[in-house]
Amino acid sequence: MKKITIDDKKKKIAMTVFGVIGVISTLLMFLPGVMYVDYGQNVYIASYLLIFGGTVESVTVMEPFNFNVVLLIFWVLPLLGGICAFLLSDKLRNDLIIALIYLVAGILIIFTRQIALSMQGLAGTNITMSFGPIISSCLLLLSAILLFLKAIFVTHPEN
Numbered sequence: 769m770k771k772i773t774i775d776d777k778k779k780k781i782a783m784t785v786f787g788v789i790g791v792i793s794t795l796l797m798f799l800p801g802v803m804y805v806d807y808g809q810n811v812y813i814a815s816y817l818l819i820f821g822g823t824v825e826s827v828t829v830m831e832p833f834n835f836n837v838v839l840l841i842f843w844v845l846p847l848l849g850g851i852c853a854f855l856l857s858d859k860l861r862n863d864l865i866i867a868l869i870y871l872v873a874g875i876l877i878i879f880t881r882q883i884a885l886s887m888q889g890l891a892g893t894n895i896t897m898s899f900g901p902i903i904s905s906c907l908l909l910l911s912a913i914l915l916f917l918k919a920i921f922v923t924h925p926e927n
Contacts, residue, residue, distance in 0.1 A: 776858075779858045779922070780858070782918065783853050783854070783858060784853075784854070786849075786850075786853040786866065786870075786911055786914075786915060787850045787851070787852075787853035787854040788850070789846075789850065789870075789907050789908070789911045790846045790847060790848075790849040790850020790851070790853060790870065790908075790911075791846075791847060791850040792907065793846035793850075793873070793877075793904040793907050793908050794843055794844070794846045794847040794850070796815075796900045796901075796903055796904040796907075797814070797815035797816050797819065797843045797900060797904075798814055798815070798816055798900070799814065799815070799898070799899060799900030799903070800812035800813065800814055800815075800898035800899065800900050801813055801814055801815030801817075801818050801880050801884065801897070801898055801900050801901055802818070802880065802881055802884045802895050802896065802897060802898055803895070803896050803897075803898045804894050804895040804896070805894055812898055813884070813898075814900070815839070815843065815880060815900050815901065818836060818839055818880070818883070818884055819835070819836055819839045819840050819843060820835060820840075821834050821835045821836075836883065838883060839880065839883055841876075842873065842876040842877050842879070842880065843877070845869055845872060845873035845876065846869075846870065846873045846877075846904065846908055848869060849866050849869035849870050849873065849908075852865065852866050852869065853866050860919050863915050863916075863918055863919035864915075864916070864919050866915055867911075867912045867913075867915035867916045867919065868912075870908045870909070870911045870912040870915065871908070871909065871912035873908050874904075874905045874906075874907075874908030874909035874912060875905070875909075877901045877904050877905040877908065878897075878901065878905050880897060880901040881895060881896065881897040881901075
């Protein structure tokens with residue numbers, strides 16, 4: 769298998785892009801995380817409300833959400849991967865670690881809906897995942913695939 773040689777400046781740019789993707793994926797928790805229909809009105813709940821707690825205004829009375837450590841872990845993983853992409857050197861092992869963090873985070877963020885279903889006040893099957901987690905998980909899964917390909921096909925400095 770032929771490896772591609774890329775100069776250090778382009779590798780640094782690539783890792784900066786992957787780091788920015790991790791930070792953007794974390795910031796997407798401020799977009800709506802889940803959506804449900806409440807007496808004909810669409811109610812969007814931001815992911816940060818699902819994580820840190822708070823009240824949601826809707827037609828029906830809902831209990832406030834409590835702090836959810838599981839969803840916090842789901843949304844902190846992309847930030848951790850982004851920081852690692854900024855700080856770690858360009859080595860095969862580091863690329864694979866960051867790709868694994870992004871892969872796990874992308875898969876776990878998909879479960880935002882299931883966790884929201886199990887939370888208080890959101891019992892029902894009419895809850896759908898909104899665009900915040902969808903965009904975030906797509907970005908993370910695509911980044912994980914690209915990092916795996918970069919790790920396999922691009923030459924890396926020796927340990």
